[in-house]
Amino acid sequence: MIENIKQQVSSSEYNDNWINETWGWDSPENFIKSQGKNLRPRILASIGLADLKPGMRVLDIGCGRGEVVLYCGRMGIDAVGIDYSESVLELAKKARATYTLQEQNRMQFVSGDIKLIANSGFYDRIFMLDFVEHLHDIELIEIFKICCNLLKPEGILIIHTLPNKWLYEITYKKVLCLFMPWLSADPRTEKEKSIHINEMTITHLNCILSQVGFKTRVWLQDLIVEQAVWHKRQPLADRRGKIYKLLCNPVLGFLYKVLAKTPLRLFIVNEIFAVAWKNTIRPPVKMPIRMTERLIIAMKRLID
Numbered sequence: 001m002i003e004n005i006k007q008q009v010s011s012s013e014y015n016d017n018w019i020n021e022t023w024g025w026d027s028p029e030n031f032i033k034s035q036g037k038n039l040r041p042r043i044l045a046s047i048g049l050a051d052l053k054p055g056m057r058v059l060d061i062g063c064g065r066g067e068v069v070l071y072c073g074r075m076g077i078d079a080v081g082i083d084y085s086e087s088v089l090e091l092a093k094k095a096r097a098t099y100t101l102q103e104q105n106r107m108q109f110v111s112g113d114i115k116l117i118a119n120s121g122f123y124d125r126i127f128m129l130d131f132v133e134h135l136h137d138i139e140l141i142e143i144f145k146i147c148c149n150l151l152k153p154e155g156i157l158i159i160h161t162l163p164n165k166w167l168y169e170i171t172y173k174k175v176l177c178l179f180m181p182w183l184s185a186d187p188r189t190e191k192e193k194s195i196h197i198n199e200m201t202i203t204h205l206n207c208i209l210s211q212v213g214f215k216t217r218v219w220l221q222d223l224i225v226e227q228a229v230w231h232k233r234q235p236l237a238d239r240r241g242k243i244y245k246l247l248c249n250p251v252l253g254f255l256y257k258v259l260a261k262t263p264l265r266l267f268i269v270n271e272i273f274a275v276a277w278k279n280t281i282r283p284p285v286k287m288p289i290r291m292t293e294r295l296i297i298a299m300k301r302l303i304d
Contacts, residue, residue: 014085036070036095041226046160051285056124062131066092073107082110123150129160133196144212156283159274165199171267202293203300214276219290220269222260225253263292
């Protein structure tokens with residue numbers, strides 16, 4: 001079912017406090033000093049899906065601190081990042097300023113709405129990383145239609161979103177809280193509750209993309225162990241830090257990895273990825289074969 005709610009999250013929500021909660025483990029000074037090169041596993045995985053090559057044109061919607069744009073620029077790729085948050089774009093621009101002029105010319109940041117991007121059929125790749133959960137269905141449909149217009153015929157859209165709603169609503173609330181009553185009733189922070197207005201399941205994300213006319217592949221990818229190991233260098237002081245510390249234990253990390261290869265993945269993996277394209281021919285990029293997800297999505301289509 002597609003929602004018809006039109007109320008948007010105010011751009012004022014994406015302020016310095018949001019930046020601190022989202023990237024508090026990495027100070028603005030450290031981010032600028034590293035030139036935005038310290039990429040998290042989910043960003044590396046998304047970039048890996050894109051099969052990027054020099055000379056391509058890339059658009060990153062909801063670009064945040066601009067890691068994808070900065071990466072593309074130093075790889076010889078022209079990239080545009082767009083975001084509502086002036087605060088986070090200031091940080092992206094300061095990181096860009098540490099590059100050579102030639103590289104900077106390939107890195108563009110735009111403040112505002114995606115409708116400001118008017119280059120039809122212009123982009124080889126469009127990224128939407130940790131973006132779709134911030135918009136209602138009706139807004140997503142509009143933006144996906146714009147993306148369809150902006151992409152070249154052989155172009156692809158790469159999406160990452162979390163949380164997996166089934167993990168939060170079923171595994172956490174119905175299972176973990178039952179056996180561990182000391183847990184908080186809701187795993188979300190107050191900030192997440194205010195801005196994550198449309199948390200996804202694999203079936204719902206596939207439904208919206210298909211409604212627009214995209215061909216899609218949607219799956220769950222277990223990156224939490226990689227994320228835990230990555231964060232050893234930049235520890236978290238919140239609830240995620242406690243979970244990451246557990247998963248850095250080789251036995252627990254291995255056990256999770258094993259379970260994540262079974263159909264239990266639907267309820268224990270938090271990272272949703274999607275690749276969408278316009279042509280009937282599947283693009284020549286490497287996408288994992290996830291028979292469980294494909295079966296669930298096919299069953300949902302039959303039910304609907």
